[in-house]
Amino acid sequence: MKTLVIVESKTKGAKIQGYLGTGYKVRACFGHIRDLPAKKEDVPAKYQVESWARLGIDVVGGFQPLYIVPTEKKKLVAELRKLAGEADEVLLATDGDREGEAIAWHLIRALGLKKNFQRMVFHEITKEAIQKAVQNTRQLDYNLVGAQESRRMIDRLAGYGVSPALWQSIGPGLSAGRVQSAALASLARRELARMNHVAADYWRIAARIVPGETGGEPFTASVVSIKGQPLAGPKDYSSDGQLKADSPALVITAEQAEQIVNFLKERGVKVKAREVLPYSTKPPPPFTTSTLQQAASKALKMGPKKTMEVAQKLYESGKITYMRTDSPALSDEATEAARAVAAGLFGPASVPSSPRVFKAKGNAQEAHEAIRPTGKVFTPPDQAGLEGDELALYELVFHRTVASQMIDLQGSKTVLSLACGAVGLQSSGRVVVEPGFTRLYADDDKKDEQELPNVQEGEALAALDAKCETKKTPAPGRFTEATLIKALESAGVGRPATYASIIEVLKARQYTALAGGQMHVTWLGLLVAAYLQDQFANLVDLAFTVKMEEDLDRIAAGEMKREDYLTGFWTNGLARTIAAAKHQPPTLALSKFPGVAVTTRHEQVVMVRDGHAVPLGLDIVPDSLTPELIGRILNGETVKPRERGAALSGKPKTRKSTAGKKTKSSQD
């Protein structure tokens, strides 16, 4: 045996072994093999006494991280070390991103490699690409490793630094972190906006118009203005239910609405203008982890966690490429395969003359290509030997990938301007001329679907019917698991490997709960968010990660020293904020219910009025409060006997060690 090649994933290893042949032994390291100690007891004895032992980082001596091999990785590391000792050379073929570079470096240290190692990087798994990569190895990029170590330490210091402030101020077992707290802040901001939203009433007046001699189906037109002044709609009101100060809109009464309806019925309308505009829509790019989770949620009602489990199976059985990626790019081979499928199904005209090229944007690290069917020839879904969820998800991937190489949808949009005296109306419709990629894949909600008849300017038309209805301005909608991931990704927060688990952490802490496909924030979640916003506003800001990434890029480029960066972040920053943090439970004043507040007492969420505090069940949805419900809560009617005195600390750990222990019972 001559050369040992180490990759991150088992499936990838098996493939590469096939391309490299007998002179090489390919093994997987299964991700990170060393990490900061999770608990103080994991810290080696000689460091236990240090003031920083709980953090696992020597924050007083230049921010030296203390790394250990976790117990579950010990056997693997020993085996790799043995194989490395027998090999002439070791090629570290971990992923070509910041984390991959760090894993390679940890391997060097943990396996005790001296000079006989090289870094190998590739971006697609084909025989040519792999053989080329083996011939073009490079040195390890120590600056990039330094950037990853900084990222790791920031997350440890933020998480282990701030969480104890929550234990002291709110209750045990709670957590804060750069990613989860930014996510929680986004959810809480939206939930509070919903709770504080005051609906305004506005009128919608619509008429069914009969086309004249030109013929065609009746169509719907809505009143948009009166004497040239726009009719007030949802956009003209602010969240307090008041008309926006700068709004030029006209607010009408019920009588006026009725008058307009009668006017329309009696007089009919005249065509003022007809505008026809061509439009086109491009196909969406091939899937990344985030867009796959969004599409699976929408089309298959599959949550992010489930989606990743199913995708993992498809990956392991060789049906799709790697499922944790932030790049929408297709290899040349895949692009050709997609074009061939489209041409075969819908003819050569369904494919543009030159291939579409998709590039990642923002801070994507692009260690992998898009999620797509494998191979030079895509296997059609019905021949893939799949069923159930796996078939459904494969089909989605297949369709999206092929559609991404098809021609645009083309259509025309018609806008009719109508008038009935001083009352202005409008109607719009779309006609698809060339469905393009939507023959295979469509995920947008269709609007203005009606086809408008070919009426002419100046033509007088009768109103078949007219109606008015009051509507209420809607509160901002809640996030679903998929839309939250979309929001986090666009803010650069979280990574493909962690999107699904971010959601799981928020649920496990009882900060959020899923109901009817939407993410609700619990009272506990709102209180934690309020506390963090008050004491650690900088950390929970979505923009924190953007700034961090810029700094990490500087470290990777050798322009900034790791120690200087961490000194600024911790010693002169967060450590001081933590020391100055107030250990007081946060209080949420309810703007719609003066005198009522929600806070915690003795590690329990309570509702308070006039100094009187009553336990508040986490199952009571914050924006469901009404004066009646508040009355019942304060009378103690909503508290089930079992819940009395139950602390908010999550579920007891289901570990073997706790099996024999008696848990304190609060039952009478």
Place this chain on the structure above:
DNA sequence: CAGTGAGCGAGCTTCCGCTTGACTT
């Protein structure tokens, strides 16, 4: 004197990101 209960003090909780099985539900 033995068993019980209140009161006190100590120890624990926690992060993000990269990978899969080995575990329970």
